[in-house]
Amino acid sequence: MSVDELEGQIAEWRAYTHRRRELHNTDVEELEDHLRSRISELTEAGLRADEAFLIAVKRMGSLDELSREFAREHSERLWKQLVLPAEPDTPAATRSRRELIVMVLCAAAAALAVKAPALFGQDMAGDGDVFYARNASLFALPALSVYFAWQRRVSPRVIGVLALLFAVGAVAANAYPLDEDSQSLILSAIHLPLALWLVVGIAYVGGDWRSDRRRMDFIRFTGEWLIYFVLIGLGGGVLMAFTAGTFRAIGLNAEEFISQWLLPCGAAAAVVVAAWLVEAKQSVIENMAPVLTRVFTPLFAATLLAFLVAIIWTTNGIDVERDVLIIFDLLLVVVLGLLLYAISARDLTARPGLFDHVQLALVVSALIIDALVLLAITGRITEWGFSPNKTAALGENLILLTNLAWSAWLFLSFVRGRAPFARLEHWQTRYLVVYAAWAWTVVLAFPLIFNFT
Template identity: 85%
Template structure:
């Protein structure tokens, strides 16, 4: 099968998938199962000697005899032959109502996560005392993320082998966070506290994908989920802040000080439970309302593009260099991560078959601006290392900016090819989903090796 036919097939499947995701009555897992059926039929037919386009036509027709969804898809897009093929015949009965078992399992996982953050207090590690901040900084991701991975493992019905891999990775993270003798004021402690949540979040991604992490489509689904989860988690946090304020005020009105309860129980337990609740909300509501991350991307892409261009103009105008102190490095890295997030969520909601437009050119300008800024930051970091030598923070910043520079550079090249009409958009999506593996490898490298390389400094 040629590269062009592969891209054409993926474009047709992407359009079919986009339609299924817009159906309110179709649950996310149901849509995944339908697509798995479609892909398996296409594979069978291509292995039997058919071309990809022929296999897709026949597979969709057979899907039409199995599910009413394909019939609706064909009626709504009847201008194409392959969509008309599923129209003949009588429609089948509608699918059964979606199961509600997710709610009690979600509640159970949320309770486990909430109680887990209080478990260290049984061994004298009380969060409220403030004397064990380093312990909780290292382990914060180990309280909620195992429960979240367990929820997705149950929901996706993963096998024992995948469960074993997930458990082993969480145990590895726990050992790395607690076995190394990291001083409370060490740089490697801070790096572990930053990178371990990222490493374990990508472990959650393996559970979310049902163990099929090699699938570009499932990795993109997890990227979509991550953006929506962040939004829901922030909204829950805002609501929790209002609840906390009302709780303190109302109890003070009757002479009771509730701040101790809030600091010891409400805030830590609520925050860890919210990790699970936000994930459940994303899964439960994604087929009912439009995803918010791509909508926000449309709003903020031109704003960030203008801000970065203004920053580059200011650098040229003033001839000032970039400060490479730790706080400034963190700020620039967060800026680059935001740019990549805007790129990812624009990709996740885009029709792969649509022609390039003004928004695509704005994204290209955003990526190129971020690429130039990243190159300037790298030059500043390199100069600082040459002058003062390596430290854990500088080494981490150097590695992360090289990784981001590589991603941005190739993304800009692919985007330019797409805007000029010389490259399919699907190649940009594949590049981004496959590059997630690089982030995972780097996060685990920092957590597992940096304390040893820099002697726990």
């Protein structure tokens, strides 16, 4: 390796290090001095320049570990980076300002989209409940996709795919003649947001949907976005309470403004703001979703095991009324979420530990409960026939059963030392396609299959 080639590799390493917001310019210079010193020592010992570079970088350790170490030693930086912009007149500061401006524009577009239907007679205060139930996900998610499409600099082809999928969603939400009490209407209102959220995922990964790593990044983002969105919602609830109380104190009723403007427009804008917060702060603080996973995985595992013991003890079957099925499906989704976010934060090369055994118990318990729910649903369909609700429940539980069954097998193989943990991560990221296909099937095909009932 020539001197120019070595300098090129060091430059690439330096550029990568500069992207760590925990490290200041002086920190990067200090690390580069250490790197060059190590390379010099190794080349003097007889190694080639390329070998010396690789060994020196390896001995310096993971940049994530270095970043955390610098954050611990300079904890005052953490809070500054959370609330203050980057140093002025730098490329990072310029891009940060641009991202803020684009975020504000997209959030405003989402908020205005909520009120746009009122121009055509679809008012929230009138008979527009069904319209807004159908189209709720079409107000904010297109704006969020625009934000990510700009941020990721996606190609025109990807932009065309995004536009087409949102157009298909809009047609599916409004073209079918569904009555207010139609089961297909409720199913569409539930599944269309999921289908379009995965469309947002295409924008998030910059169109590189085939990459397992990028899909896992989107899974991480989804968990963090949900936490930030809930936090913003809690803050918004406090704001609305104070708004109503203070205006009431001077004899004005602000409830109509809150219900017709502040709440819907704020919720739509919060979808984009929460995404911006996740993107802006993900390199400064540790992700919260994996931390919560560590707390709740043992609790959910104990709860599911206790539920199985109760079933055996009482010999009672599972009721398959609609509300009960929704509770069980949500429970299984939570279990799957716990599994996903534990995977997203795990070191793939680490050996099995106690937490892995707890997760395995959680997955196996959820698998058994899902099998019992499926038996109950099958019995119900055998007795009363198919309906949109029962068919959707059957399909979703079969999808979850397949995922949980193979996840349990891969987890067991890993715990016994017969398979690497990476297989479990690849299985989960690739299964996202199944969720997307099912969500679109429910939205597009179920109304036709069940004659719009």
